[in-house]
Amino acid sequence: MDTTRYDVVIVGGSAAGLSAATTLGRALRSVLVIDSGTPRNAPAAGVHGYLSRDGLNPRELLAIGRSEVLSYGGTVIDAEAVSARRTPDGFEVALGDTRRFSGRRLLVTTGLTDSLPPIDGLREQWGQGVVHCPYCHGWEIRGQRIGVLGSGPLSVHQALLFRQWSPDITLFLNDTVEPTEEEWDKLAARSVKVVDGAVAAVDAVGGILAGVTLRQGASFDVQALAVGPRMEARSSLLESLGLHPQVHPSGAGRFIETDPLGATAVPGVYAAGNVSNLMAQVITAAAEGVMAGAGINADLVEEETRWAVEGRFGPFSAGAEAAATRIVAGHRRHGLSDW
Incomplete structure (x- = not known):
């Protein structure tokens, strides 16, 4: 068996790729799954909203997923894929260590990168005191003094969402957000405090978030800070095949467009998870991985069936199985009912 050739090569070994x-x-x-070991949710203490796995450490979830892949005969390697190219038989993926692997189909599940505002202390608290998704972290910070850092067009929406989890919400405009009159009315109606001025630093004491400080020196005591990062699809591998990220309609970042089964505009190339759905939570990414896997298998079956019809190489190119197929077809053509 050629251990460098597979039906499918998957680049990215998180929820979507492993599913x-x-x-x-x-x-x-x-x-074959090629994983660089840099999952987006690595800083988080637990995965939430994942039925039966709620609160599980992200690394443990991936370890379980890898075991399941291996149990069905799959291969997982720790490496970084640096480029991909089309070949007569499909696609070849090159790794940073010079190894190369081929697949009839290519699935990219490399996720996204969260681009955070350049504020002192913000990155250090990312995934801990600094959060982004109320459905992922809202329960854990319910009832606390929550700040929302103005960072883009969805900041007011984010403040109103987090208001569901706490009556004490402060929106820091951060010189980037200018609410409309309608938004001002909504913020006032929901008792969301609004602070003008740019944020200079996120403060922490003993590694625990303690507040934010504005450039003019004023400090505010918050226990958690929500921010909407700009989300950028990790798309370099796809770009080498001619696929380029598009601006998301919400303005939240850039993503790779696919159909509902993950197929991209390049035949044979698929994408799933956060690389194609910026808003996907872990359980959503896993579901999209299942859909992409099913779509790829159906595509391969169609190709193999075409090979059989043409009498070319493939699983039904010759022998008893091909003959049986012709007999069945013959019965159907003559209207016989013994099948």
């Missing part, structure tokens, strides 16, 4: 690999493994496909 796709498990689905394909169960479909008796040879699958």
Whole structure:
């Protein structure tokens, strides 16, 4: 067996990639998962909103997923994919250590990068005192003094969302947000405090978030800070194949467009998870991986069936199985009912 050639090569080994690999493994496909070991949610203490896995450490979730992939005959390697190119048989992926692997189909599940405002102390608290998603972190900070850092067009929406989890919400405009008259009315109606001026630093004591300080020196005591990062698809591998990220309609960042089964505009290339859905939570990314896996398998089945019809190489190119197919077809053509 050629251990460098697979039915499907998957680049990215988080929820979407591992779910796709498990689905394909169960479909008796040879699958390789290449993972660089940099999951987006690594700073978080636990995964939330994932039925039956709520609160599980992200690394533990991935370890379980890897075990499932291996149990169905898949292969997982720790490496970074640096480029991809089309070949007569599909695609070749090159790794940073010079190894190369080929697949009839390519699935990219490399996720996204959160681009945070350049504020002192913000990155250090990311995934801990600094959060972004109320459905991922709202329960853990419920009832606390929550600040919302103005960072883009969705900041007012974010402040109103977090108001569901606490009556004490402060929106820091941060010289980037100018609420409309309608938004001012909404903020006032929901008793959201609004602070003008740019934020200079996120303060922490003993590694725990303690507040924010404005450039003019004023400090505000908040226990948690929500921020809407700009989300950028990790798309370099896809760009090497001619696929380029598009601006998301919400203005939240850039993503790779796909159809509902993950197919991109380049035949044979698929994408799933946060690289194609900026808003996907872990459970959503996992579901999209399953859909992409099913879509890829159906695509391969269609190709193999075409090979069989043409009498070319493939699983049904010759022998008894091909003959049986012709007999069945013959019965159907003559209207016989013994099938």
